[in-house]
Every structure is written in structure tokens, then in C-alpha cells.
Amino acid sequence: MAYAFIHSDNVADQVRAVADEQIDKVLRSIVGSADFDETVHTLRKASKKLRALLRLVRPHFAAFRDENDAIKAIAERFSTARDAAVMVTTLDTIIERAGDGMEADETASCAEIREKLRARAGHLRQQMGEEVLLASAREDFEALKARVGGWHFESKGEALVLAGLERTYRKSRKCMDDVFTDPTALRLHDWRKAAKAHWYHVRLLQRGAPAVLDGLVMRLEELGGLLGDHHNLAVLEDWLRSGTAATDLSQDLLLRLIGERQAELAGSAFALGRQLFVERPGALARRFERYWRLLD
Numbered sequence: 001m002a003y004a005f006i007h008s009d010n011v012a013d014q015v016r017a018v019a020d021e022q023i024d025k026v027l028r029s030i031v032g033s034a035d036f037d038e039t040v041h042t043l044r045k046a047s048k049k050l051r052a053l054l055r056l057v058r059p060h061f062a063a064f065r066d067e068n069d070a071i072k073a074i075a076e077r078f079s080t081a082r083d084a085a086v087m088v089t090t091l092d093t094i095i096e097r098a099g100d101g102m103e104a105d106e107t108a109s110c111a112e113i114r115e116k117l118r119a120r121a122g123h124l125r126q127q128m129g130e131e132v133l134l135a136s137a138r139e140d141f142e143a144l145k146a147r148v149g150g151w152h153f154e155s156k157g158e159a160l161v162l163a164g165l166e167r168t169y170r171k172s173r174k175c176m177d178d179v180f181t182d183p184t185a186l187r188l189h190d191w192r193k194a195a196k197a198h199w200y201h202v203r204l205l206q207r208g209a210p211a212v213l214d215g216l217v218m219r220l221e222e223l224g225g226l227l228g229d230h231h232n233l234a235v236l237e238d239w240l241r242s243g244t245a246a247t248d249l250s251q252d253l254l255l256r257l258i259g260e261r262q263a264e265l266a267g268s269a270f271a272l273g274r275q276l277f278v279e280r281p282g283a284l285a286r287r288f289e290r291y292w293r294l295l296d
Contacts, residue, residue, distance in 0.1 A: 052200030109250035192227035208291035
């Protein structure tokens with residue numbers, strides 16, 4: 001089945017079926033792996049979907065923390081090399097946006113920075129031990145699949161999913177308010193994680209009212225992109241401030257460009273978020289309860 005609930009009955013069975021499908025995607029990707037980067041992308045994407053699914057049923061799932069931690073641990077083994085590769089792309093975007101505004105010496109200095117990042121990404125990838133990592137991930141996902149059939153939930157029907165939907169939406173609103181009060185990179189990253197979980201939740205419930213929810217899914221994805229770009233810039237900024245930059249010239253220039261771009265992204269994200277999270281959590285839950293009944 002797709003990453004969605006397709007009818008209003010047998011909700012627990014559908015939760016287990018959605019989880020099985022995501023695990024099977026990962027296992028097929030690992031077994032037939034010809035492109036390590038593509039396999040890692042599939043693994044990380046499925047892991048995020050699985051963790052969002054777990055958050056949806058969290059209030060009624062005693063094993064939530066154990067299963068969530070297990071999936072998170074698998075994905076985190078690949079995060080360092082992934083972040084290193086993304087930093088190269090993020091730097092390229094920043095340089096491209098600066099365009100002709102850079103002097104020749106600044107361009108040369110940034111090229112030196114890029115080469116350091118590219119070499120670092122390659123070195124980290126060599127250190128990872130790709131075959132060992134994938135074999136370990138396969139074992140862990142097979143063990144997870146064996147447990148899914150025994151997942152027991154302390155509720156049924158729409159009650160199984162609506163409390164988690166409301167909880168995550170409430171957290172997203174609070175994170176957004178925290179950002180407005182103090183727009184640090186850490187708070188924006190927390191908002192990103194909560195908003196992305198809500199995006200996945202709406203996707204899971206989307207078939208109940210596609211005429212209404214298709215647009216919401218698109219806007220939430222847009223918000224996730226803005227906050228994701230902000231986070232990638234924060235990771236690059238941390239690396240630049242660590243003292244590994246090529247020259248003071250390139251460091252100062254890039255930090256300025258990063259700060260300017262982050263301000264733009266944060267402003268756009270907040271303007272969009274104020275619209276997406278204007279509804280009170282209880283009202284949202286009641287609205288989605290009515291959408292749920294349309295699955296019949």
C-alpha cells in the first residue's frame with residue numbers, strides 16, 4: 001500500500017502495513033544496491049517516514065521510544081558522510097547566488113574551501129565501510145520487520161491516529177512561537193523536525209480529503225524545504241567556524257553570505273508557517289476526524 005491510510009477500518013493493521021512497506025523498500029534497495037548514495041537516500045527517507053508513523057500512534061504505543069530509537073540509530077550511522085556531501089552542494093548554492101558580486105581573490109579562496117569540503121566528503125565515505133554499514137542496516141531492518149507484526153496499540157479506530165496528529169501539530173506551533181521569540185539555528189531546526197513530522201502525518205491522512213489536503217501537503221513540503229536549507233547552511237557555518245577554513249577572506253565572505261541567506265529563509269518560513277499553523281490544535285484534530293470519516 002502507499003504511504004497513506006486508505007480506509008477507516010482496521011487502523012492498527014494499516015499502521016503495520018505502512019511500516020512493512022517502508023521496511024521492504026529499504027531491504028530491496030540494499031539487496032539490489034548498485035549506487036550507495038541512492039541506497040542511503042532510500043534508507044534515510046524510509047526511516048523518516050517510519051519515525052513519523054510512530055509519532056502518529058505514539059500516545060497509544062508503549063513501545064514507541066524503543067522502536068523510534070532503533071530506527072534513529074540506523075539512520076544516524078550514515079548522517080556524518082551525508083552532511084559532508086550536502087555541505088559541498090550548499091556551498092555551491094551560496095557561491096552561485098553571490099554570482100558576479102565576488103572579486104577574483106574571493107572566488108579563488110572559495111574554490112579552495114570547496115576543494116577541502118569535497119576531499120573531506122570523500123575521506124569520510126572511505127572511512128564508513130559501505131558494505132559493512134549496509135549489511136548492518138539490513139540486519140537491523142530485518143529485525144524491525146520481524147517485530148512489526150507484534151506491534152500492539154492501546155486504542156483503535158481514528159482515536160489511534162488523531163491524538164498523535166494533534167500532539168505533533170501542537171509541538172510544531174510551539175516551535176514556531178519559540179523561533180519568533182528567539183530565531184536561533186537550533187530552534188529553527190527543532191521547528192523543521194516537528195513541521196516535517198506534521199507533513200508526513202497529513203500525507204498519511206491525505207486520501208480522506210484530497211481536494212483540501214493536496215494543497216496543504218505542498219505548502220508543508222515548501223516549508224520543510226525552507227527550513228532544511230536553513231539547517232544545511234547552519235551545518236556549513238559550524239564547519240567554517242571550526243577553524244578549518246582556507247583563509248580569513250573566504251571565511252568572512254561566506255559567513256556573511258550564509259547569514260544573509262538564512263535571514264531570507266527564516267523570514268519566508270515564518271510568513272508561511274503563520275498561515276499553516278494558524279488553527280488551534282483541538283480544532284485541527286476535530287477537522288481531521290471528519291476527513292477520516294470520508295475514507296469510507
